[in-house]
Amino acid sequence: MPTIKDVAERAGVSVTTVSRVLNNRGYISEATRKKVYKAMEELDYQPNEVARSLFRKRSNIIGLIVPTVAHPFFAELTAYVETYAYSRGYKVLICNSQLDASKEQEYIWMLRRNQVDGIIMASHTLEVEEYRKLNLPVVTFERFISSRIPYVTSDNYQGGKLAVELLLARGCTKIAHMCGSLHLDMLANQRHRAFMDVAESRNVPFFTVETDINVFEIDKYEQMLLALLTEHPDIDGLFLNSDIMAIAAMKVCRKLGRRVPEDVKIIGYDDVSMASLVSPQITTIRQPLAEMSKLSVKLIENMVEGRPVEVENCLPVELVERETT
Amino acid sequence: MPTIKDVAERAGVSVTTVSRVLNNRGYISEATRKKVYKAMEELDYQPNEVARSLFRKRSNIIGLIVPTVAHPFFAELTAYVETYAYSRGYKVLICNSQLDASKEQEYIWMLRRNQVDGIIMASHTLEVEEYRKLNLPVVTFERFISSRIPYVTSDNYQGGKLAVELLLARGCTKIAHMCGSLHLDMLANQRHRAFMDVAESRNVPFFTVETDINVFEIDKYEQMLLALLTEHPDIDGLFLNSDIMAIAAMKVCRKLGRRVPEDVKIIGYDDVSMASLVSPQITTIRQPLAEMSKLSVKLIENMVEGRPVEVENCLPVELVERETT
């Protein structure tokens, strides 16, 4: 691989001059500039970002930790984050934690060793202390860790509220909410809070199904839903914490001969592409994933540049009514 | 951030000794080794991989270029590649080309500047010349570029054959295949070759629908399928080049009142998780994505280590019959 020395020789100038041209610093005549660019092209030279990173103490890399990028939500999140980050001059190292705390810790250490400029954490939270020691810009996604770590979230309470109110507006009289483990202090728990608040205020009987924190297995969702709907065949409204869970619910309903939305109305969450792809198309609470992703990157960038940032970054959600309600 | 110098001072040894301990090279007494590790822990020191990369001329980074990681197939591919690569000591830079040739070229340059050890290319191919100039291990995914660039693929012809034969075995008398643009020299075109060969050999009328190369828009799939099935209402078998297309086909059938599989039998491709999640569950040709991903990483690793590799790496496919046939 050609180096700056090769370019200098080819152009007949000094290494310092080539560096001046590369960085557009100092006095440079047009003739010299052209000569240097010509040499770079002839040698097919591109500056070594590793060497530059070492000197500048900045890698222009963002680490993105997700539970698994195979999950449609995190797949779309990753696509938005990378697309926007790249447009801002950043590269994205993707890490799949599989919701394993020790693996998450390993990734954090790896990202630290690789001098990433910042980390977008969309996975399980470690102890607060681990983040404090990082000395590195961190933005969490739908997770509150401490009042010193910025996080991007959407209005989860409003999302839960919109969902339950629609179920009730559509005539549901017995509803259920499937969510993650409520023992984990996640911002998404507010959806459940809203679910309960509204159901209780309207005297509507409700059930809660908590999936195990470490399970992304669709089979599990289906088993739990099957058990729920078998035990309570009069449940006529389901609110699920993701579109994927909603799809699983549709499948279980079909298996039980329960028509959607005639017999059971279903509302998912996120509004991933799959929600409008399947039939019937899923009514869902849309999180502004593109905006949230862009905001995550912006927060990292601001922190890297030393600009002040808000700790809480909450975006509005939107009810997207389709065919399952 | 603490450096090796800080560790040396804290441990009361030389930088060279710390380096000897870090790399387990040269004579080192147990007492000194303990002392150094203790200092590293006390200072929360981790070696700077950027500095190491510069010296070793190796970054342990693999660049993965996909059309978009938001697409379920590429999401799962990315998850497998990253998971396996990480277990082998590699980090993965994710790049979404959006099937834009100029963006693809930009990413290749970026990855080159960042001294990645290799590139797994799962996106649109550039001109062969661009790859030859790279001087860097490249493995393509489902794409043949030249006899000097290894590629990982599955038995596309067999996949097409299995699909059509199943359609015919299930009594289909008029079938259609939806695939990408056949003008692009893709290995997946062999599925269509098999589709035609079998249909022709059995005197079964068939149609082909080519999606525009640069479209991942589900709406387009639906429009094309709607037009096809409206114009040819007697088509009773559909073979589609991805499970996502298959889901779109199911949706269109539902819209037209065509029951699946009673009126129209559907076979997808890939066997992404979604294929078994939706209802009815999709019959599909399963590509061994986990193995293909692992193989991609192994090929990169072998090329990096200077070991000989096969150019053609073709894995078998498998018919997974579910509810749409």
Added chain:
DNA sequence: AGGCTTGTGTCAACCGGTTAACATACCTTT
């Protein structure tokens, strides 16, 4: 004529870590 600006080169140090060569000291074995 002198001062200022433009343009380029030289030199050295640095970013963090690696490593070869050699020096020194101590211990063990022949």
Added chain:
DNA sequence: AAAGGTATGTTAACCGGTTGACACAAGCCT
């Protein structure tokens, strides 16, 4: 006693690029 092995330190160079300080030359303006 001598040779070889163990253990640690010193020195210097390197990986590729950046950059400040200064030198030197040429041209322009006051």
